[in-house]
Amino acid sequence: MLEEMAGRSKAPESTAAAPLGSFGRYAGPATLILSSLAGGAKHGYALTKDVESMAGVRLAPGTLYEALARLEGQGLIEALASEDRRRPYRLTAAGAVALRAHLDAQRQVADEGLRRLDAGLAPT
Amino acid sequence: MLEEMAGRSKAPESTAAAPLGSFGRYAGPATLILSSLAGGAKHGYALTKDVESMAGVRLAPGTLYEALARLEGQGLIEALASEDRRRPYRLTAAGAVALRAHLDAQRQVADEGLRRLDAGLAPT
DNA sequence: TGACGGTAGATCGGATCGCGATATAGGTTG
DNA sequence: CAACCTATATCGCGATCCGATCTACCGTCA
Numbered sequence: 001m002l003e004e005m006a007g008r009s010k011a012p013e014s015t016a017a018a019p020l021g022s023f024g025r026y027a028g029p030a031t032l033i034l035s036s037l038a039g040g041a042k043h044g045y046a047l048t049k050d051v052e053s054m055a056g057v058r059l060a061p062g063t064l065y066e067a068l069a070r071l072e073g074q075g076l077i078e079a080l081a082s083e084d085r086r087r088p089y090r091l092t093a094a095g096a097v098a099l100r101a102h103l104d105a106q107r108q109v110a111d112e113g114l115r116r117l118d119a120g121l122a123p124t
Numbered sequence: 125m126l127e128e129m130a131g132r133s134k135a136p137e138s139t140a141a142a143p144l145g146s147f148g149r150y151a152g153p154a155t156l157i158l159s160s161l162a163g164g165a166k167h168g169y170a171l172t173k174d175v176e177s178m179a180g181v182r183l184a185p186g187t188l189y190e191a192l193a194r195l196e197g198q199g200l201i202e203a204l205a206s207e208d209r210r211r212p213y214r215l216t217a218a219g220a221v222a223l224r225a226h227l228d229a230q231r232q233v234a235d236e237g238l239r240r241l242d243a244g245l246a247p248t
Numbered sequence: 249t250g251a252c253g254g255t256a257g258a259t260c261g262g263a264t265c266g267c268g269a270t271a272t273a274g275g276t277t278g
Numbered sequence: 279c280a281a282c283c284t285a286t287a288t289c290g291c292g293a294t295c296c297g298a299t300c301t302a303c304c305g306t307c308a
Binding site for chain 1: 284285286287288289
């Protein structure tokens with residue numbers, strides 16, 4: 001699944017799939033949005049607030065709504081019936097799978113980077 | 125330090141610094157490059173190979189060399205004397221600090237996202 | 249020796265994406 | 279009613295990513 005993700009389908013030809021870079025280009029806002037939605041359906045504005053308290057990042061409105069449109073187009077999130085003036089979005093099953101893979105990979109990279117930093121002072 | 129980071133100097137005006145998004149725009153290749161260099165100085169080509177085996181991501185040459193130039197301009201890495209045809213780069217002290225902050229933040233977001241995914245099945 | 253492939257770096261053009269500015273509009277509080 | 283918060287949408291600029299393409303050196307295998 002998720003083959004065409006970002007219009008670029010090049011798998012690394014090796015055995016290991018590359019969840020990093022699966023979203024849009026190289027993660028970023030998409031990761032934050034999906035992670036936020038993993039805690040329950042939210043509309044855009046609530047999402048901004050949640051992301052801000054969760055990651056300290058304030059998503060610009062352009063970034064937010066364009067990312068939402070992209071993610072919906074990719075089937076990773078879906079819009080719910082709008083109440084009031086809110087347009088809530090929910091993580092889809094595919095979105096949950098993709099998010100988990102992405103976060104796992106990201107955590108691995110972070111762990112390895114931190115390991116190298118701590119081990120290091122990098123001789124040579 | 126790191127004030128001018130990406131040609132955009134807007135600090136988040138609030139008290140809490142936001143390590144996510146500190147690089148270029150929203151991390152990405154920069155994170156991978158810096159994490160790789162945390163394991164020791166490397167030249168561009170070796171970096172690509174290391175990143176590929178570390179994260180399963182193949183950085184395009186354009187991405188790589190442009191990112192290296194940006195990171196050097198930001199003082200996060202520095203070029204060493206070139207041997208043969210190689211131009212090795214090394215993580216600077218500032219780069220190590222920035223990388224650690226970024227990876228810490230990224231790991232926190234990943235952990236929270238995974239927690240929500242596992243806790244969830246997200247009612248409402 | 250000459251074709252081939254891996255190493256190594258650089259640059260350009262096109263496409264994507266992030267972001268602030270801007271606009272609209274309803275609700276609340278003073 | 280002014281000011282501010284909620285809430286969404288869109289446009290344009292600039293930043294960034296990426297594949298293609300070029301140069302160049304090296305080893306090897308026919």
